Amino acid sequence: xxxxxxxxxxxxxxxxxxxxxxxxxxxxxxxxxxxxxxxxxxxxxxxxxxxxxxxxxxxxxxxxxxxxxxxxxxxxxxxxxxxxxxxxxxxxxxxxxxxxxxxxxxxxxxxxxxxxxxxxxxxxxxxxxxxxxxxxxxxxxxxxxxxxxxxxxxxxxxxxxxxxxxxxxxxxxxxxxxxxxxxxxxxxxxxxxxxxxxxxxxxxxxxxxxxxxxxxxxxxxxxxxxxxxxxxxxxxxxxxxxxxxxxxxxxxxxxxxxxxxxxxxxxxxxxxxxxxxxxxxxxxxxxxxxxxxxxxxxxxxxxxxxxxxxxxxxxxxxxxxxxxxxxxxxxxxxxxxxxxxxxxxxxxxxxxxxxxxxxxxxxxxxxxxxxxxxxxxxxxxxxxxxxxxxxxxxxxxxxxxxxxxxxxxxxxxxxxxxxxxxxxxxxxxxxxx
Numbered sequence: 001x002x003x004x005x006x007x008x009x010x011x012x013x014x015x016x017x018x019x020x021x022x023x024x025x026x027x028x029x030x031x032x033x034x035x036x037x038x039x040x041x042x043x044x045x046x047x048x049x050x051x052x053x054x055x056x057x058x059x060x061x062x063x064x065x066x067x068x069x070x071x072x073x074x075x076x077x078x079x080x081x082x083x084x085x086x087x088x089x090x091x092x093x094x095x096x097x098x099x100x101x102x103x104x105x106x107x108x109x110x111x112x113x114x115x116x117x118x119x120x121x122x123x124x125x126x127x128x129x130x131x132x133x134x135x136x137x138x139x140x141x142x143x144x145x146x147x148x149x150x151x152x153x154x155x156x157x158x159x160x161x162x163x164x165x166x167x168x169x170x171x172x173x174x175x176x177x178x179x180x181x182x183x184x185x186x187x188x189x190x191x192x193x194x195x196x197x198x199x200x201x202x203x204x205x206x207x208x209x210x211x212x213x214x215x216x217x218x219x220x221x222x223x224x225x226x227x228x229x230x231x232x233x234x235x236x237x238x239x240x241x242x243x244x245x246x247x248x249x250x251x252x253x254x255x256x257x258x259x260x261x262x263x264x265x266x267x268x269x270x271x272x273x274x275x276x277x278x279x280x281x282x283x284x285x286x287x288x289x290x291x292x293x294x295x296x297x298x299x300x301x302x303x304x305x306x307x308x309x310x311x312x313x314x315x316x317x318x319x320x321x322x323x324x325x326x327x328x329x330x331x332x333x334x335x336x337x338x339x340x341x342x343x344x345x346x347x348x349x350x351x352x353x354x355x356x357x358x359x360x361x362x363x364x365x366x367x368x369x370x371x372x373x374x375x376x377x378x379x380x381x382x383x384x385x386x387x388x389x390x391x392x393x394x395x396x397x398x399x400x401x402x403x404x405x406x407x408x409x410x411x412x413x414x415x416x417x418x419x420x421x422x423x424x425x426x427x428x429x430x431x432x433x
Contacts, residue, residue: 003032006326007042009075009100011066011091012082016105016132016318017044018055019311020079023319025055037326042076045069070095077325079318080104089113096120096128101325101334105132105318111206111222114213115340127334129321134207135160135290137313138306139320144214144294145337152297153215155255157431160207162288162309163191163198164230164250168273169286171238172247178233190288190309200229201250201271208252211292212269216256218343220269226348228272237426240358240397244384246275247283248428257346266346275356275430349406354383354430356399359415360422363394367420371396374418378411379403393422399430 008024010017024039032038044057045066063069070078070091078095080102082088088109095102097120104110110117110133121128131141135158159165163185170181182199185191197203205227212220230250241248255268276283281303285291290308295301307313328334361367368387375382381401388395400408408427415421 003036003038005038007040007074007076009042009069009078010044011080013044013046015311016314017081018053019315020318022055023315043069066091071098078102085109085112092117093120096124099124101127101329103129103321103325107133107206111209115219118337125334127325127328129325131321132314132317134210136308137316138304140292140304151299155295156211156215158252158292159249159285159290160252161198161204166190166288175235199231201227204252204271208254208269208271212254212267216267219340220343224345226270230273233273241275245278247278248273249276266344268346268351275428277432351405352402354400354402355408356428356430358397358426359424360393360395361420370420374411374414378407380407380411
């Protein structure tokens with residue numbers, strides 16, 4: 001039986017796009033034998049025809065006409081790997097309206113316009129698949145959307161940015177400074193020349209929005225996600241965390257918070273560095289690897305682990321989606337994320353966590369009582385405290401019990417006003433506190 005040909009229109013041929021073209025070329029025979037479908041790269045839209053690429057593309061395939069690719073009657077399926085919101089959004093919408101399944105790895109696009117695109121795909125009756133948008137090559141979105149569709153998910157915590165995890169690993173294991181670890185990450189190609197999106201948490205926030213939308217069935221956009229980065233983390237914070245039995249990681253956290261009886265619950269989505277207990281599975285995720293930890297009511301705890309970035313792992317996720325979309329196309333079916341409801345986003349001030357607070361105070365009588373009084377005034381309970389002499393000053397390190405963010409921020413404001421407090425050097429949330 002002759003395999004059915006599926007012609008792919010590819011938008012973008014950078015690192016991931018080139019790896020995808022190579023995977024299609026090398027795996028085409030095996031895929032045809034297993035599925036009865038012969039995948040072919042039909043057209044590839046790029047910004048420059050003269051640019052050298054790490055993969056050979058047949059003559060006549062490259063084009064500058066991206067809008068033409070998505071409506072080309074000879075293109076059966078579109079893969080979008082150009083990144084950004086526009087023109088990606090317009091191109092994906094045009095492809096869907098033309099009845100073509102779309103596979104994308106564009107986290108920024110989905111975090112901003114996902115609900116609009118999912119609705120367009122549903123109306124057209126075709127696939128919009130996006131495994132590569134979260135966690136690179138880790139198969140996570142499909143299990144979340146399908147295998148866990150009937151599960152009540154309480155919380156998802158993820159290390160979803162390889163750049164920051166590499167930096168924190170180097171700081172933790174080798175004691176290098178943040179600046180030196182960042183320079184290493186840039187030299188190795190893990191970090192861009194402008195690393196802001198990674199190190200300030202924006203990349204992880206986009207992924208957190210996608211995760212929350214699929215996990216909880218509500219519309220969450222990047223602007224709903226509170227994000228903080230790792231640029232303020234010091235080797236002293238790393239050392240104190242280790243001493244107390246923790247590891248510092250940049251986490252994307254999505255939680256479902258039940259409301260009062262008869263009222264809808266809220267969704268809390270945030271990205272920030274956190275102290276993770278050393279025996280938690282996420283604490284052992286090293287270097288540029290990613291991991292996503294799911295806490296379900298019936299299934300219990302699950303963790304998905306693997307390469308979170310890189311051309312080949314991400315291209316593998318794209319290829320898996322392409323095969324699914326191509327098979328669904330032949331069957332006249334499509335996957336769905338369902339109807340996304342309106343989200344009630346819990347403000348960061350209402351989110352609860354335990355906290356690590358490190359401060360330098362002047363070493364004189366009554367200081368500890370004054371500091372403790374400020375905590376008590378805002379009903380922030382202290383779980384543990386350590387004191388270290390610094391000559392004329394002392395360093396106080398606190399771990400609190402679980403407290404509201406607003407209460408902790410009020411505590412910090414009042415502590416800053418105490419004459420006895422020289423400076424508050426670090427504040428970190430603590431997982432499992």
